[in-house]
Amino acid sequence: MPNVAVVPDVADVPDVAVLPGVGVLLAAGAGSRFTGPTHKLLAPLGDRTVVEASLASVLAAGFSTVVVVTGAVTIPLSILDHPGVVVAHNSDWAQGQATSIAVGLRAVRDLGSRVAVIGLGDQPFVTPSAWRAVARTESPIAVATYDGERGNPVRLTDDVWSLLPTTGDVGARALMRLRPELVREVACEGSAADIDTQEDLAPWT
Numbered sequence: 001m002p003n004v005a006v007v008p009d010v011a012d013v014p015d016v017a018v019l020p021g022v023g024v025l026l027a028a029g030a031g032s033r034f035t036g037p038t039h040k041l042l043a044p045l046g047d048r049t050v051v052e053a054s055l056a057s058v059l060a061a062g063f064s065t066v067v068v069v070t071g072a073v074t075i076p077l078s079i080l081d082h083p084g085v086v087v088a089h090n091s092d093w094a095q096g097q098a099t100s101i102a103v104g105l106r107a108v109r110d111l112g113s114r115v116a117v118i119g120l121g122d123q124p125f126v127t128p129s130a131w132r133a134v135a136r137t138e139s140p141i142a143v144a145t146y147d148g149e150r151g152n153p154v155r156l157t158d159d160v161w162s163l164l165p166t167t168g169d170v171g172a173r174a175l176m177r178l179r180p181e182l183v184r185e186v187a188c189e190g191s192a193a194d195i196d197t198q199e200d201l202a203p204w205t
Contacts, residue, residue, distance in 0.1 A: 019135040021115030021155065023063040024104040027051050028071025028093040031122070033196045039073040040195055041121050045204055050195050052079050053124035058153075059084075061131035063117070067107045069100045086111070096169035105161050116161075118172070119153035120194070126152060127190035139184035141176060144192065150176075150185065151192025 027041055034040035041051035048056070058066050059082055067086045068075070071093025080087055088107040092099040101118065108116045117135045119126055126144070134142050134155045142155035154172050156164075160182060163175050176183050195201050 018064045019062045019117075019132060021063070021117050021135055022108045022111055022113045023058040023061065023066040023131065023135075023153075024101075024108065024116050024118040025051075025055055025058055025066060025068045025121050026097065026100045026104065026118065027054075027073075027075060027121030028069050028090045028100040028103075029097065029122075030072045030094070031196075034198060036198050036201075040201075041073060041075065043195070043201055045124055045195075045201065049079065050124050050201070051075060051121040054119070054121045054126070055079065055082075055085075057124070057126055057128050058119060058131055060128040061135065062128075063131075063135070065111055065113075067104050067111075068121075069104045069107075071100060095167055097171050098165045098168050101164060101171060102166055105156075105164075109158070114158040115155065117153050117155045120192075122195045123152055123192050124195065125191040125193055127188070130186075130188035130190050133186050133188055137184055137186050140182040141172065141179075142184045142186055143172075143176065144188040145185045146188060146190065146192055149192075151188075 031040040042049050045053050065084045069088050071090040088103050090100045090103040130144050134144050134153050140157050140160045143150050
């Protein structure tokens with residue numbers, strides 16, 4: 001269960017004008033473990049949806065641009081229509097999370113940035129301060145930790161992008177195991193708990 005009781009609010013304003021890099025929110029998966037009446041990303045969480053709460057956090061962090069990678073489910077324009085939000089669709093979403101990361105990184109490169117800070121659309125309890133702390137950490141790979149456990153977001157500079165897997169339901173975790181010397185951990189407040197099932201969501205509805 002998440003160790004915070006408050007969904008981050010977009011009103012949490014950043015303490016700097018613009019963060020380095022581009023925020024990337026992965027929101028492309030099928031969410032097959034969720035048995036509710038809608039896709040888990042569109043399930044209600046307080047007065048918002050799960051993905052809306054996740055996007056609110058990354059927007060509040062202070063990036064000039066946020067890339068949202070879509071796929072299995074159509075996210076309403078009313079959720080995505082914010083200044084600085086760029087939508088990148090992953091038509092290969094069924095091939096796993098690695099393909100969504102690749103789509104996100106291509107969008108970041110096209111935007112002229114060499115730094116991507118990546119989080120998940122089903123982790124609404126990641127705080128704006130966690131996004132900011134990871135974004136500001138100068139390391140080829142920076143990863144948020146919560147009570148000593150690695151989670152999201154993860155900061156990746158372009159010199160490691162080619163080392164990431166391109167297929168399968170994997171992210172940067174495999175690369176961090178192979179190249180630990182590139183990794184810096186960043187202790188963060190909040191929680192990287194996933195909303196994968198209705199049981200995950202129940203305590204917050």
